[in-house]
Amino acid sequence: MEKEKKIPASLSLESRNLRADNLSGYLSISPWLIGFILLILGPMLASLYLSFTDYNLLSAPNWVGLANYQNLLSDGRFLKSLEVTFKFVFISVPLKLIFALALALLFNTGRKGSSLFAAVYYVPSIIGGSVAIAVVWRQLFGRQGAITQILSALNITDANLIGNPNTALSVLILLVIWQFGSPMIIFLAGLRQIPLELYEAASVDGATKIRQFFSITLPMLTPVIFFNLVMQTIQGFMTFTQSYLITGGGPLDETLFYAVYLYETAFEYLRMGYASAMAWVLLIIIAVITSIFFLTSKYWVFYQSEGGR
């Protein structure tokens, strides 16, 4: 009997300790937690509510049910912005990753100064999303820009690439690819993780460099490729600055990224409720695509820790 009594007593003491531990744990993450609740979770829930209203920023919102979501389906510019954004993501992300991987391979040779070059090539990623670079880009590719002049002198094209509906998106894709720095650094780290003895064994067996790349480097790198793919895709869907500043979504809405149309709807046309609905649709799209990546990952991503499965 006595024994039985003792156990709950000690348990309750333990749980009190546990609770105290939890408290100090919560306290120590409280700066982040408060920030998260006030700056992320709160606004997110507010936007979820607003997406069911006709909120226009200037007067109180009225409940309209699913009307905003229904209207999206018949909104030609919304569909256009989806088309543009998907085109942009599916072209720019693979190109950017290939570019980043190629340069990472180049810098992984261990030659003298390769880390200096890696640092130099990282610079565009730091400054690339900035307003200043967007303005520079607009100048370079604009009607009298340096690149336009060079292309015209070489008789390739004398068109203003930004002003031409067929080429404007390519200019933005080029700018984004140029910011390959952060996937490159991650690839570089991934490459250095691959055990050298795999390559040694392969060369003993007489495998060529190309064969080694496809049979060792690429499979060993798939977790890193997977990570980069997910991150870059999410980032791609949320691209805003480049289009907003360089082309303003034009010409003919050919660079109307989802985020740009969302911003225009919310802050220029004051349709905050409708824009909130758009934001939630974007969240769902990104979630679906990311989960597709995760679901398919077991067929193409190999983790060493799982015995190379």
Added chain:
Amino acid sequence: MKKYVLLILVSLFLLTACNGGDSENGNADNGGQAGETTIRVAWWGNQERHDMTLEAIELFNDIYPDINVQPEYTGWDGYWERLNTQAAGSNLPDVIAMDNSYLNEYNSNELLIDLAPLIDDGTINLSDVDDVYQEINHDGDRVLAVASGANALSLVYNTEMLEEYGYNLEPGYTYDDLYEMNLAIKEAIEEDGGEFFGYDFANAEYELFNNYARQNGMTLYNEAGDGLGFAEETLVEYFNWVHQMVADEAAPPHDIMMSYIEGGNSMLQEGTAVTQTAASNQLIGLSQGTQFELDLTILPALDGVHANYIRPSMSFAITNHSAEQEAAAKFIDFITNNLEANEILQAERGVPISQAVRDHLVEIVSEPVQKTFAFLEVVAEYTQDSDPLSPPGETEVRGAFIRIVESLKYGQVTPEEAASQFIQQAENVLN
């Protein structure tokens, strides 16, 4: 013990965070001495306007040392985004520069106070102001804003070039004249190996159509503001003209026009265009950066009909969020009537609405400014009544119009398709 240390650290952190907020407020208060009231004044514009307005505010401070003015200024881009978010946070400045296209939107959301009592008790003195300048700022008996200058949509032209090629744009010239003149000059200049783009629409196709509809005895929006007020054929006719101008190269392609605007350049200043649509007060800015002599003329006639109208280029309003309406009203009165202030402001916001100010300025302002004064007197002979205020949602309708003009200029749609697309999209917004 450890966890108490932590607790203290966290509380300290939170305390400092709160303190940070306090000291910020403290700073704002320190800006003025005891007994002072502070008003916030917001406007948009370019650097010249900012400099002149700031100088006028200094003068205001000399006259009213107990009123402290906090300026908030940006370019046109971003101005409304900023105000709209401030409106959502019930934190609008006391005095805001208003544009006609937003007046109704702000009024219908009850963000502006009625200025009539402040005008009646003389805080804002409008005794020198002709009614025509204030007409558009009324909502029934309510006065929503005080115009800070008047202008009219006009055509700015290069006088030297016009003389050289033997043309004139005396009132009575037509849309076809404009087309032929630009083509002829283009041909002559290109023969000499020069670059010439023709007529610069300057992104004002929407405003120009407003005038075109009025010339047809119609209006852009219907009286109730819940639909359009013109016939589809009228828009098709107008689009036909725009299309002809661009397709025959009497006006530049859309991308060239936009690259000038985005780069902050002007074909007219550069001499690659001879005419441009502009609000008359823009002549002042345009004249500053060019070697050419520029002048103003009224918009083209349509079958002898003119439909120009004088409108305030912008106004000042007092917002509902203002706690210092009296001080805000004094500021508006100062901008409207103070002679010295208007000397500083150089009529850059448009021709001053006070007769006394105009009389005082006309002798001392620069030549381009004098031209805008003279132009408004010319326009007065060709005006019709101004339209009612544009309905809320105009920004979006204008956006749709500009996009459709863009695809028309790129040759993606015919004028007929463009007209029916615009009407459908506009009615979607307005309903």
